[in-house]
Amino acid sequence: MSQATTQAPVSAPHESSNRVKLGWSNRILARPEVGAAVAAVxxxxxxxxxxxxxRSPDALFTVLYQASTIGIVAVAVGLLMIGGEFDLSAGVIVTSAGLFNALFSYYLGINLIVGAVVSLVFCLFVGFVNGYLVMRTGIPSFLITLGSFFILQGVNLGVTKLVTGAVASPNISQMDGYDLMHTIFAGSFRIGGITIWNSVIYWLLLVALAAWVLQRTRIGNWIYAVGGNDASARAVGVPVMRVKIGLFITVSFLGWFVGMHTLYRFNTLQAGNGVGNEFLYIIAAVVGGTLLTGGFGNAIGVAIGAFIFGMTSLGIVYAGWDPNWFRAFLGVMLVLAVLVNLYVKKLSTTRKVG
Incomplete structure (x- = not known):
């Protein structure tokens, strides 16, 4: 009896400590971005x-630049998916934004800054219409935005061919307002011989802002609520319609932003660009731990998913492999990333404490 009573105080604290440690490990493993982080490493x-x-620092920043061109829009797409919706027009609206700015300014002789503002209004209108139709009609966002995708793709090609006689916008590098717009949207600077593009800075800031909104604000709670169950969210006073329309508008806004970067980086745009990028944004979000059913995910995970795309697309080039294998290799990497993500999540939910 005396031996049993002396051992009890020793074992109890040890078991309590294990429970605490296991609880913390489960909480870490349950985070949406953990699977993507493991895959990225x-x-x-x-x-x-x-x-x-x-292995060079310059290669790392080139990867970050490549990731930023996907990651900026993927941030908004990830938020929209957490809110329970999809936007299949996210890829082509990037091209629409740049073409609108270039054609509007070039053929009407208007300053590029004014053209960019008008292009922004157009993109925000597209986002509003997408969200409004989804909420008012009850038609799945997949179908509404698929229609928007085809409309924008056709307009991009048809209007550009009608106005220019070709399938590319004119070169805008000599127009008024170009220097300022180029500096803002497509500028870069060098530190120690390494080129850092402004888009990388914008991307990181947007990820930080989105993470803060999701985790620290009422709007973030609303986004998770409408993605989990919009009927329940509406019942507790969440403005479901405003939240979802706002998310669609955010996708269009960041699509415009990347459209400005693309236009002012290359000075011209091919009208057929952007098709297929909508799937890259969605997959970046999914790889980052965002559920297709909504209500789960975070901005950091989406950023890691975009970083995986950057590494894969440029890693093949750095390895000296045939770039034609990019899609196949990318698919393998994505499947592995998703499997790791699912495995880690399953581990976090099945591991017993104590």
């Missing part, structure tokens, strides 16, 4: 091994 190590040129 594995892919990063893989390319460090097979591609020596991938």
């Amino acid at each position: 594995l892919i990063f190590i893989f390319f460090l091994v097979v591609a020596p040129s991938f």
Whole structure:
């Protein structure tokens, strides 16, 4: 009896400590971005091994730039998916924004800054219409935005061909307002011989802002609520219609932003660009832990998903492989990333405490 009573005080604190540790580990594993982070580390190590040129600091910032061109719009798409909706027009509206700015300003002789503002109004209107139709008609956002996708794609090609006689916008590098717009949207600076594009800074700031909104604000709670169950959210006073329309408008706004970057980076745009990018945005969000059913995910995970795209697309080039294998290799990496994400999530929910 005396031996049993002396051992009890020793074992009890040990068991309590284990419960605390396991509780913290489960909380970490349950975070949406954990699976993507594990996949990103594995892919990063893989390319460090097979591609020596991938190891330089300049290569890392090139990867970050590539990721930012996907990640900026993917932030908004991720928020929209957490809110329970999709936007299949997110890829082509990037091209629509740039073409609108270029054609409107060039053929009417208007300053590019004014043209960019008018282009922004157009994109915001598209986002509003997408959201309004989804909420008013009850038609799934997949179908509404698929219609928007085809409309914008056709207008991009048809109007550009009608106005220019070709399928590309004119070169705008000599027009009024170009220098300022180029500096803002497509500028870069060098630190220690490394080129850092403004788009990378914008991307990181947007990720931080989105993460703060989701985790620290009432709007973030609303987004999770409408994605989980919009009927229940409406019952407790969440303005479901305003939240979802706002999310669609956010996608269009960041699509416009990347459209401005693309136009002022290359000075001209091909009218057929952007088709297919909507799937890259969605997959970046899914790889980052966002559920297709809505109500779960975060901005950091979406950013990691975009970073995986950047590593994969450029890692193949640095490794000296045939770029034609990019899609196949990308698909393998994405499947592995999703499997790791699902495995880690399953581990976090099945592991017993104590």
